[in-house]
Amino acid sequence: MNKRITSVISGLLFAALSVNFSLAQAKSDNFSTQQLTQIADIKQQALESDLAWDLVESLTTEVGPRMPGTPGDKAGVLWAVAKFKAMGFDKVWTEPATFPKWIRYSESAAIISPAPQKLHITALGNSISTPKEGIQAQVIEFKDLAELEKSPENSAKGKIVFINYRMDRDRDGNGYGPAVQARRRGAVVAAQKGAVGYVMRSVSTAYHRFAHTGGSHYKEGVTKIVSSAISNADADQLHRLVALTKPVTININVQAKSMGEGTSYNVIAEYTGSEFPEQHVLIGGHLDSWDLGTGALDDGAGVALTMAAAKLATTYGKPKRSIRVVLFAAEEFGLWGAKAYVKAHQNSLSNIVAAAESDFGADKVWAFDANVHASALPLVSEIAVMMKSLGIEYINKNSARGGPDLIPFRPFNIPAFALSQDGTDYFDYHHTADDTLDKIDPEKLRQNVSAYAVFTFMAANANTRILGK
């Protein structure tokens, strides 16, 4: 035997011994030895699969932006139905969801004096239009929403309120909560202080000149004023000019419209379980996106990776319990698809054995946790062990939340899971024109698919039926 052949054979022997060794190591009340091998294989297959990439490339390219109620949203629904069918899901269907429709036509802004220049601005969702010529007024700056709230009656009378709070960067996205209040209700508080317009520093960690859109609300009885956000670079600029003590006048021009009730569709597909078909693992993302980008990170990635994970989880045949992928509608306008889903399925939500939504981009999953009945914790530990080689920590707090679209599910105590992506860079792109396919790293996406496939297979096929708390 020559050296090369010897080396190949000893390599094979070593590999075989390693497999035997690791199987011998694994003791499971939930899975057969054969299933443990299948899980390891699915995990590896997913790391080599381009399926999720192909899906998100197709969605963001052939459909593009998918704002609820737009032609792109309709095209997204047709796309999802066709893809699910082509992927061989056993059942594919849609369920309607209604929402308050809002359309953006145009948006622009400029510093008028003392230093005329354009501002990169976007209307916040639900904003009213300005008059055709825009609204022009002096800027009054507040460092955050709290400062505006504490300011005296009429403190902003006749002015445009500018809130200059900068979001902190953080792996868990913890900076979002403190920043987003100024987006959701800044225009209301500004109007209460007498303002004629509202502009905020975007909810953003970006170093690039993109304004970030996102949902905002008005309040019954409070005058509606234009609600908008500028990029970090523009907020820096406006802040510097205001600090120079000269009055700073800007013009904001937003043309947008509330269009009454719109309808879109949750797209749902299922691989039907062989033993307990009514029980199901529910994974998914939201199919809609904002209009500025192509919704790649938010949430084309979540859509694609959960579709792909479900497919991969059935590599070895029908699961014991069903695997259901739900692509929620109109998340960006206020979780309308999720609310409709919960209403339509309220009598059968107890059939959910595990639920997880991917809606935090496509960076690596770094943490795993559950929110389940104590009886399921041994199984959760087994899943966590299987994920470890993917670089995923088991948080073991049993307090996972499961993604934004699972918020309406919470009163029903479903077993929720978090496969937490690293969100350090997520808010660089979130709700901007810059949320495009090139921001997804194919290798990281595959790691996500692998984690979701392992989780899905194990929750669907375990001897333990996971219950909620």
Next chain:
Amino acid sequence: MNKRITSVISGLLFAALSVNFSLAQAKSDNFSTQQLTQIADIKQQALESDLAWDLVESLTTEVGPRMPGTPGDKAGVLWAVAKFKAMGFDKVWTEPATFPKWIRYSESAAIISPAPQKLHITALGNSISTPKEGIQAQVIEFKDLAELEKSPENSAKGKIVFINYRMDRDRDGNGYGPAVQARRRGAVVAAQKGAVGYVMRSVSTAYHRFAHTGGSHYKEGVTKIVSSAISNADADQLHRLVALTKPVTININVQAKSMGEGTSYNVIAEYTGSEFPEQHVLIGGHLDSWDLGTGALDDGAGVALTMAAAKLATTYGKPKRSIRVVLFAAEEFGLWGAKAYVKAHQNSLSNIVAAAESDFGADKVWAFDANVHASALPLVSEIAVMMKSLGIEYINKNSARGGPDLIPFRPFNIPAFALSQDGTDYFDYHHTADDTLDKIDPEKLRQNVSAYAVFTFMAANANTRILGK
């Protein structure tokens, strides 16, 4: 003596010894021992100075974009004159430069079919307008300008040509040359092949969704068609759709206008030399910028750092030779300020003992070279030695070019110098809306100032009078 005092005194002794040691080490035919100490001190002072930052912050904030012939350009000239005077330059003056004026009003584009979505586009400088409703046609893609040039007669008849060449990233910016030809004359070649419109992948290394503008030209006798560029992400998108083999139709809408001859001004300031006032070191940048960003990297940084370096170089009093800072007008439209300067000064260009323009952003200067008569090479070596501690390599090829605005000076064989910034990231921002103040690193800017101050002091005060080749 307590330990602390002992430690302070021995520290001082050590410092004194170090200085003596390094002075003893230095042997110079060009500088006195005192001057060598002054150079070291100026180098250090510059590393601690915020002067350049304050200047570029003021220019980009209080003036903003400075496209030739716009109100921002005029404001820039007034700003520079006022700043030079406030900084105590001995002479401050302006000299007119004319150029073909062009104004951008608006620009937008969209994929019409098969997947309707916006494209992030910008008109290239000098582009004609489209009709009000834009120009709509099928896209034909070419991988580069050469492929378009080689294509048959009428290959693009009735279509919009899309050149999809991606610029390479590189410390020296060597990727710019091969990419920029498609910007300068792509619309001409496209029209020659029968195209009705022209769009290119931006000359860009960016991962962000900004289109890069820049100069383009038409040719007498060739039909003028709209000339434009889309961001890298949009070019990726268009390429993917074209590759799907369906016809792809886009609409480009550019409203822009050529306005005949415009006038702006080179702003010039001088610290007058005590011994040879007519001889001078010429440093500077260009005061104009494109309209999309605030011209921070291109070329607010070059303006600010050469102004600051000149000031710092006079810390110890009048230089032997004059130090002249020239802020060139209308560089972006074709070096019009530099051409006017050379014309106005053609009989006295031989008084330039050293010239360097900073127009490549504000990343660290990593290389130094000259282009001078052999008799000056010992002095050049001395300058290089002084720059070494700033992390600057001496290239020693004696073939420096000295910056774009020095191109019109070349026929006069002036002694040119290159203080080469690291350009790895420069073309992420070049000619985009994203070229804003936050892209300048204050610490790197100080290193630039230090290098320029050392160079300027040494060229102005050396015993050797530097001659051109």
